Amino acid sequence: MNAREKILARISEAKPDKAALSHHLENHPRGPQPMDFDDLKKRFAERALKLSSDLVEADQLNLAPGLIANYLQQRTLPMKGVCWPALNHLPWLDSGLDIEARPAWNEDMVGITGTFCAIAETGTLLLLGGEKTPASVSLLPETHVAIVDPKRIVATMEDAWDLLRRECREPPRTVNFISGPSRTADIEQTVTLGAHGPYRVLLVLAP
Amino acid sequence: MQNASLDFKRQVTVKLADEKLQQALSRLQSRFVEGRSAVISEIHDLQETRDAATRIRDRVLNNLGHWLLHFEEQATKRGAVVHWAETAEDANRIVVEIAKQHDVKTAAKSKSMVSEECGLNDALENAGVKVVETDLGEYILQQAHEAPSHIVAPVVHKNKEEISDLFANVHGLPRKTGIAELCREAREVLRPAFLNADMGISGANFLIAETGSALIVTNEGNGRLVTTLPRVHVAITGIEKVVPTLEDASTLLRLLPRSATGQSITNYVSMLTGKKKETDPEGPDHFHIVLLDNGRSSLLGTPMQEMLRCIRCGACMNHCPVYQNIGGHAYGWVYPGPMGSILTPLLDGIEKAPDLPNASTLCGACAVVCPVKIPLPDLLRKLREKQLALGLRPRQETALLGIWSWLALHPRAYALATRIAVRAMKVVGGKEGLLHRLPGASGWTDGRDFPAPEGKTFREMYRERS
Numbered sequence: 136m137n138a139r140e141k142i143l144a145r146i147s148e149a150k151p152d153k154a155a156l157s158h159h160l161e162n163h164p165r166g167p168q169p170m171d172f173d174d175l176k177k178r179f180a181e182r183a184l185k186l187s188s189d190l191v192e193a194d195q196l197n198l199a200p201g202l203i204a205n206y207l208q209q210r211t212l213p214m215k216g217v218c219w220p221a222l223n224h225l226p227w228l229d230s231g232l233d234i235e236a237r238p239a240w241n242e243d244m245v246g247i248t249g250t251f252c253a254i255a256e257t258g259t260l261l262l263l264g265g266e267k268t269p270a271s272v273s274l275l276p277e278t279h280v281a282i283v284d285p286k287r288i289v290a291t292m293e294d295a296w297d298l299l300r301r302e303c304r305e306p307p308r309t310v311n312f313i314s315g316p317s318r319t320a321d322i323e324q325t326v327t328l329g330a331h332g333p334y335r336v337l338l339v340l341a342p
Numbered sequence: 343m344q345n346a347s348l349d350f351k352r353q354v355t356v357k358l359a360d361e362k363l364q365q366a367l368s369r370l371q372s373r374f375v376e377g378r379s380a381v382i383s384e385i386h387d388l389q390e391t392r393d394a395a396t397r398i399r400d401r402v403l404n405n406l407g408h409w410l411l412h413f414e415e416q417a418t419k420r421g422a423v424v425h426w427a428e429t430a431e432d433a434n435r436i437v438v439e440i441a442k443q444h445d446v447k448t449a450a451k452s453k454s455m456v457s458e459e460c461g462l463n464d465a466l467e468n469a470g471v472k473v474v475e476t477d478l479g480e481y482i483l484q485q486a487h488e489a490p491s492h493i494v495a496p497v498v499h500k501n502k503e504e505i506s507d508l509f510a511n512v513h514g515l516p517r518k519t520g521i522a523e524l525c526r527e528a529r530e531v532l533r534p535a536f537l538n539a540d541m542g543i544s545g546a547n548f549l550i551a552e553t554g555s556a557l558i559v560t561n562e563g564n565g566r567l568v569t570t571l572p573r574v575h576v577a578i579t580g581i582e583k584v585v586p587t588l589e590d591a592s593t594l595l596r597l598l599p600r601s602a603t604g605q606s607i608t609n610y611v612s613m614l615t616g617k618k619k620e621t622d623p624e625g626p627d628h629f630h631i632v633l634l635d636n637g638r639s640s641l642l643g644t645p646m647q648e649m650l651r652c653i654r655c656g657a658c659m660n661h662c663p664v665y666q667n668i669g670g671h672a673y674g675w676v677y678p679g680p681m682g683s684i685l686t687p688l689l690d691g692i693e694k695a696p697d698l699p700n701a702s703t704l705c706g707a708c709a710v711v712c713p714v715k716i717p718l719p720d721l722l723r724k725l726r727e728k729q730l731a732l733g734l735r736p737r738q739e740t741a742l743l744g745i746w747s748w749l750a751l752h753p754r755a756y757a758l759a760t761r762i763a764v765r766a767m768k769v770v771g772g773k774e775g776l777l778h779r780l781p782g783a784s785g786w787t788d789g790r791d792f793p794a795p796e797g798k799t800f801r802e803m804y805r806e807r808s
Contacts, residue, residue: 139426142635143407147643151408159586160552166394166593167387238623241537257607266621274566292592306553308618308625312611317563319525321479323502324373327525332563
């Protein structure tokens with residue numbers, strides 16, 4: 136017997152009721168859910184700010200680069216960086232931004248992404264890695280800018296899973312829920328923003 | 343990791359006298375205990391959520407074989423390789439073989455208590471692989487050659503000044519004093535480790551059977567880096583970590599970070615499924631998942647099975663009056679506090695940790711805060727019974743308990759014996775009514791006097807009243 140067989144043989148289990156177990160898989164029932172949120176966008180914004188993210192709102196997607204340029208300028212951050220190839224069509228140059236569409240490298244200081252959806256309950260973003268949405272863009276640069284479509288703010292993580300099941304055949308290699316800038320409290324349990332990931336996260340709500 | 347639980351009693355004395363440690367522990371108590379209580383009430387039906395989480399874990403444990411096989415099937419479909427390790431040594435051998443197979447020279451690691459359990463770093467270093475811990479706390483410990491003292495906040499026992507000295511010494515840079523500066527320095531020193539590593543090693547908080555994924559909760563972003571940048575990713579975790587569906591994971595995720603660090607959600611919740619696809623611009627070419635048994639399967643179907651529900655939040659130790667006073671190192675192995683006092687004897691041998699099940703007042707705080715309702719005091723009591731049955735307790739204690747249990751089963755003898763005992767104790771207690779020494783109870787009387795009874799038993803007084 137190999138290790139796998141030995142471990143499985145040691146596992147004393149009741150004879151599985153296969154029908155019940157596959158029923159659970161197919162129906163994937165939810166646990167207790169939070170109470171309904173009156174206004175998903177408002178709740179999302181409140182929670183995101185609490186997580187130390189910054190937030191601006193654009194009337195339309197084409198105006199997002201201008202708001203991002205303002206944000207970077209105000210904080211004297213570099214006006215150049217990388218974006219998801221999926222966002223290459225936005226007018227970056229017109230807003231004075233030098234943005235390359237590719238995965239991030241270590242030198243990149245600003246990374247601009249979209250979001251698959253956002254979650255009101257916790258103020259969280261859901262990003263899926265892929266050909267046009269490389270995960271490194273939200274990870275390596277010190278500033279992460281995420282464009283969020285307000286129509287794609289859902290109430291809970293469970294709603295996000297349903298959206299994922301509906302729109303993707305299977306989860307991609309990386310599925311990342313992001314809730315604010317990276318942080319650590321390892322030294323004296325004191326929360327410090329900017330550990331190995333971004334120091335700041337700007338959310339741009341844009342339809 | 344070598345188990346040093348046999349040294350528990352001596353360590354307790356050392357830790358209680360360690361002022362720096364005492365200060366550090368009071369910090370932990372205020373941040374984690376108050377932090378939890380501030381956010382746990384965000385869950386409006388907390389008890390139902392805990393019940394649901396308990397059912398999820400029990401569903402898995404009652405059919406663990408079924409769910410593991412389903413997980414393996416789904417993970418394999420997506421190009422992951424699933425390995426099964428019976429013991430810590432087997433897990434180390436498997437990871438070393440993976441490293442050799444892919445010609446790995448350096449590995450970057452995010453925090454994994456299972457890898458600590460195995461002593462994986464030493465095994466890899468012995469095989470010529472350079473391992474860099476990248477979680478800030480674990481990195482500090484690696485530089486200081488120390489073991490974690492908490493499963494969530496591994497370096498809770500060290501203060502800022504010690505870390506400043508350590509960094510100045512190890513990095514050869516000007517000594518920093520601010521916490522933010524120290525974090526910045528570690529980030530800059532560690533970045534190349536992520537970029538140059540051939541292999542990334544992570545744990546897995548949950549394995550999702552539905553999708554064959556490994557899910558990790560992190561705050562620093564190092565978990566994302568080690569699972570995204572290196573060309574090989576190894577996730578190592580216990581066989582009990584599987585959950586059936588994404589929804590099941592979500593229910594547990596409402597409780598895990600709130601119970602652990604007082605966060606509504608950790609900064610990152612990352613789900614990793616399969617190896618990189620042809621169209622993916624990044625991600626590992628190889629994804630290996632190592633499932634460690636190391637004694638876990640032997641608990642299934644026994645009265646100790648409930649311990650396997652544990653999701654490693656650390657709330658039991660944060661709230662334990664014993665842990666709060668002695669810290670994690672005294673426990674001698676990877677898992678401290680109430681969960682460790684149960685896991686260490688169960689996984690590493692009951693004879694190797696004789697003091698741990700007794701290092702509890704059974705106050706019950708741990709059971710109250712446990713998100714998956716593990717009856718920790720009951721399990722500690724069961725272990726004590728087992729110790730007694732195996733003859734692992736001191737002879738005097740065993741004899742006294744034997745006498746007490748015989749008396750408890752013989753009410754008349756009990757009444758007589760207690761009548762004699764309280765009268766004798768009253769006489770010995772003298773005018774001040776205090777006993778300075780009691781045979782068999784020196785653990786009490788060494789530190790304080792025992793108040794002498796007033797001369798009558800409860801039953802005598804009760805009879806007089808009626």
